[in-house]
Amino acid sequence: xxxxxxxxxxxxxxxxxxxxxxxxxxxxxxxxxxxxxxxxxxxxxxxxxxxxxxxxxxxxxxxxxxxxxxxxxxxxxxxxxxxxxxxxxxxxxxxxxxxxxxxxxxxxxxxxxxxxxxxxxxxxxxxxxxxxxxxxxxxxxxxxxxxxxxxxxxxxxxxxxxxxxxxxxxxxxxxxxxxxxxxxxxxxxxxxxxxxxxxxxxxxxxxxxxxxxxxxxxxxxxxxxxxxxxxxxxxxxxxxxxxxxxxxxxxxxxxxxxxxxxxxxxxxxxxxxxxxxxxxxxxxxxxxxxxxxxxxxxxxxxxxxxxxxxxxxxxxxxxxxxxxxxxxxxxxxxxxxxxxxxxxxxxxxxxxxxxxxxxxxxxxxxxxxxxxxxxxxxxxxxxxxxxxxxxxxxxxxxxxxxxxxxxxxxxxxxxxxxxxxxxxxxxxxxxxxxxxxxxxxxxxxxxxxxxxxxxxxxxxxxxxxxxxxxxxxxxxxxxxxxxxxxxxxxxxxxxxxxxxxxxxxxxxxxxxxxxxxxxxxxxxxxxxxxxxxxxxxxxxxxxxxxxxxxxxxxxxxxxxxxxxxxxxxxxxxxxxxxxxxxxxxxxxxxxxxxxxxxxxxxxxxxxxxxxxxxxxxxxxxxxxxxxxxxxxxxxxxxxxxxxxxxxxxxxxxxxxxxxxxxxxxxxxxxxxxxxxxxxxxxxxxxxxxx
Numbered sequence: 001x002x003x004x005x006x007x008x009x010x011x012x013x014x015x016x017x018x019x020x021x022x023x024x025x026x027x028x029x030x031x032x033x034x035x036x037x038x039x040x041x042x043x044x045x046x047x048x049x050x051x052x053x054x055x056x057x058x059x060x061x062x063x064x065x066x067x068x069x070x071x072x073x074x075x076x077x078x079x080x081x082x083x084x085x086x087x088x089x090x091x092x093x094x095x096x097x098x099x100x101x102x103x104x105x106x107x108x109x110x111x112x113x114x115x116x117x118x119x120x121x122x123x124x125x126x127x128x129x130x131x132x133x134x135x136x137x138x139x140x141x142x143x144x145x146x147x148x149x150x151x152x153x154x155x156x157x158x159x160x161x162x163x164x165x166x167x168x169x170x171x172x173x174x175x176x177x178x179x180x181x182x183x184x185x186x187x188x189x190x191x192x193x194x195x196x197x198x199x200x201x202x203x204x205x206x207x208x209x210x211x212x213x214x215x216x217x218x219x220x221x222x223x224x225x226x227x228x229x230x231x232x233x234x235x236x237x238x239x240x241x242x243x244x245x246x247x248x249x250x251x252x253x254x255x256x257x258x259x260x261x262x263x264x265x266x267x268x269x270x271x272x273x274x275x276x277x278x279x280x281x282x283x284x285x286x287x288x289x290x291x292x293x294x295x296x297x298x299x300x301x302x303x304x305x306x307x308x309x310x311x312x313x314x315x316x317x318x319x320x321x322x323x324x325x326x327x328x329x330x331x332x333x334x335x336x337x338x339x340x341x342x343x344x345x346x347x348x349x350x351x352x353x354x355x356x357x358x359x360x361x362x363x364x365x366x367x368x369x370x371x372x373x374x375x376x377x378x379x380x381x382x383x384x385x386x387x388x389x390x391x392x393x394x395x396x397x398x399x400x401x402x403x404x405x406x407x408x409x410x411x412x413x414x415x416x417x418x419x420x421x422x423x424x425x426x427x428x429x430x431x432x433x434x435x436x437x438x439x440x441x442x443x444x445x446x447x448x449x450x451x452x453x454x455x456x457x458x459x460x461x462x463x464x465x466x467x468x469x470x471x472x473x474x475x476x477x478x479x480x481x482x483x484x485x486x487x488x489x490x491x492x493x494x495x496x497x498x499x500x501x502x503x504x505x506x507x508x509x510x511x512x513x514x515x516x517x518x519x520x521x522x523x524x525x526x527x528x529x530x531x532x533x534x535x536x537x538x539x540x541x542x543x544x545x546x547x548x549x550x551x552x553x554x555x556x557x558x559x560x561x562x563x564x565x566x567x568x569x570x571x572x573x574x575x576x577x578x579x580x581x582x583x584x585x586x587x588x589x590x591x592x593x594x595x596x597x598x599x600x601x602x603x604x605x606x607x608x609x610x611x612x613x614x615x616x617x618x619x620x621x622x623x624x625x626x627x628x629x630x631x632x633x634x635x636x637x638x639x640x641x642x643x644x645x646x647x648x649x650x651x652x653x654x655x656x657x658x659x660x661x662x663x664x665x666x667x668x669x670x671x672x673x674x675x676x677x678x679x680x681x682x683x684x685x686x687x688x689x690x
Contacts, residue, residue: 075108077506081559088563090573091689098579099684102616103559104506105135111506118512124523131524135503136615137234139525139532140206146183175200182210192220192249197228205233205500206532212240220248230258233500234531234612237265247275256284261498262612263291264531272300280309288317289498292534299328307335307363314342321349330358342370347404349377356384364392371396376404384421386414392421398431402659406431412441473661479676480666481649484629486595489636492645494586497610497682504616507558515557516540524614532614539611542619549655553621556608562618566606566686569622578630579684581644585633593632593641598690602627605648606686607679625651628687629676648685649676 072079081103085095106114110133117123123130131138175181179201187193201207207229215221221243229235235257243251251271257263263285271277285291299308314320320342328334334356342348348370356362362384370376378398384390390412398406411433412421422442476491483490505513513523517533517540526532543555552569556562567573578598605628608620626648633643654671656662662675679685 073108077104077106077111084560088567088573091576093576096577099577102504104503106133115508118509137205137500137502138614140180140208146186179204180207183214185213187218188216194222196224198226201229203231208236210238211242215243215246218246222249224252225256226254228256233261234535235260235263236530239267239270242270243274245273246277250278253281253284257288258286260288262531262535263288265293267295267298270298271302274302276304281313282311284313285317285320286315288320290319292321294323295327297326299331299334302331302334304333309337310341312340314345314348316344318346323351324355326354328356328359328362332360334362336364338366338369340368342373345373347375348373352380352383354382356387359387361389366394366397369397371399373400374402378406380408380411382410384412385410388416390415390419394423394426397426408433473665478662478665481674481676484595486592488592489589492585492590495678495680496583496586499610499612502616504559507560510557535612539613551621556618556620562608565620569606570688572688574689575686576689577684577686578646579679580646583681584643589636591634591636593634595629595631598628598630603687608684610682646679647676649674
């Protein structure tokens with residue numbers, strides 16, 4: 001009986017390996033070089049015969065010589081995954097460098113020790129060591145604690161006055177290039193002085209800045225927060241009992257939390273009982289991505305003064321939520337101005353609850369509020385209830401490009417008749433006024449726009465050219481399949497990974513951490529109200545969400561999980577994973593060089609998108625009916641190759657939302673057009689090998 005083909009293949013491999021080993025043993029070692037005083041006439045040894053090489057049968061996986069790879073301890077987590085990959089993936093392709101760079105850096109002893117702790121439920125006892133060794137994102141502890149009793153500061157802080165001097169009230173403290181501090185009982189009582197927080201916690205991941213009992217009872221003290229927590233990830237700021245019962249002075253929040261990714265700022269009992277202090281929030285949370293700001297009992301029982309100004313607050317931001325709860329409660333003569341608030345924002349959400357409750361002669365001015373925003377929700381509940389002489393003006397409020405919802409419930413109830421609330425040039429959709437005071441409320445040029453009116457407004461805007469709102473998709477983020485043509489010039493979006501660097505956990509450890517908000521938060525010390533807690537909750541909820549129609553999804557908490565899902569969904573171990581080579585060309589026009597189809601005519605893929613979490617987690621889902629392309633990306637001026645891009649074209653968009661950014665950018669409706677995009681840095685797509 002003839003042997004099956006696999007037997008012949010196995011015999012060929014064994015024969016090749018045995019013959020190679022035999023020849024290597026039989027071949028004499030090269031003679032050492034003769035010493036310098038050796039005779040020149042000494043005969044040279046004959047050259048060794050060449051080693052015959054046998055052809056490797058076609059179809060076999062390519063063996064990468066051990067000497068060509070970096071030395072890897074065979075007992076490390078990385079080495080274990082390399083062996084796993086070689087068993088699971090049979091595509092005869094080199095190991096993808098971008099994927100292998102995400103593997104756990106844990107040494108063999110650390111991997112064993114932390115795995116043992118995880119099994120015993122004691123990993124939290126060494127969480128700081130674990131975070132550092134495994135390259136994870138963990139909440140920070142304040143790097144320094146400042147109080148009136150302190151006499152020195154950390155030597156790494158340049159140009160900072162001692163906190164004891166600041167506590168006495170007369171010194172100036174420029175906090176520059178400072179990060180992650182806890183200010184407790186700082187600058188309390190006494191005279192004036194000023195604090196300047198500039199370039200504070202800039203570009204940091206997970207900073208926690210705390211201001212507790214700051215400036216209590218101070219006189220004429222000024223504070224300025226400039227470039228504070230800018231460009232960071234998962235930042236948390238807590239202002240508790242800040243400038244309580246202070247008199248005079250001012251606070252300025254300029255360029256605060258700009259371009260941050262998930263910020264959480266809490267203002268609790270801020271300026272409570274203060275006298276005549278002024279605060280300005282300018283360029284606050286500008287261009288930020290996701291976050292929550294909470295103002296609780298802010299300005300409670302405060303007296304008069306210039307008041308609060310929210311100017312260019314949350315502009316060009318993405319899904320920023322603000323909560324004003326018991327703000328200005330029982331205050332006297334509090335003046336608040338909301339100008340250009342939420343301009344060009346995407347889905348801003350603002351809650352005003354018991355705002356100015358029980359206040360006296362308060363004035364609130366909402367002008368240019370949520371202008372040109374994309375949807376969003378505002379809720380005014382028990383606003384200015386039981387107030388005396390309250391005055392609120394809503395002027396040019398709610399002129400969103402895509403109308404959202406606004407609800408007024410219990411507005412101005414219980415107030416005496418001398419309050420004045422005016423709605424001038426107010427437009428909105430789904431706006432409800434329920435159980436509000438019908439005395440002292442004036443509606444002037446109020447528009448509750450119907451869908452037809454919204455359509456007419458959009459048509460008018462299309463006729464009159466205007467700058468695209470910042471929340472619109474970046475040019476080049478979505479494009480059509482016809483654009484993938486050699487020689488075509490097109491804008492390329494910024495595809496850089498904005499998330500902090502983290503590594504995969506070894507599966508042996510990841511499998512022992514329950515993927516639940518409470519368990520992960522407890523392990524990594526993500527306290528309620530912090531940005532890290534929000535991040536954990538958001539990712540866990542997204543992973544638990546039911547899949548869309550036709551979608552199969554899985555959140556992979558280890559590199560092995562990613563491989564398993566891709567192989568399972570594609571039904572073969574002959575798979576390849578791809579991502580755009582680098583970020584070169586992002587944010588400017590590029591030209592396309594050679595374009596090739598990477599995955600056949602029409603195929604399906606598994607796309608994996610990075611999630612924000614303490615350790616690396618990927619949201620992977622099976623994507624049917626796509627075409628995959630690879631393209632050389634050239635510099636427009638020199639035609640020099642600067643990058644190698646991977647693009648995926650979704651051929652079936654019938655289940656996509658009509659409000660998807662692709663249709664905003666390209667026009668069309670779900671199911672009418674295909675939509676293509678580049679694979680961004682940090683993301684990846686898997687297909688069968690062509």
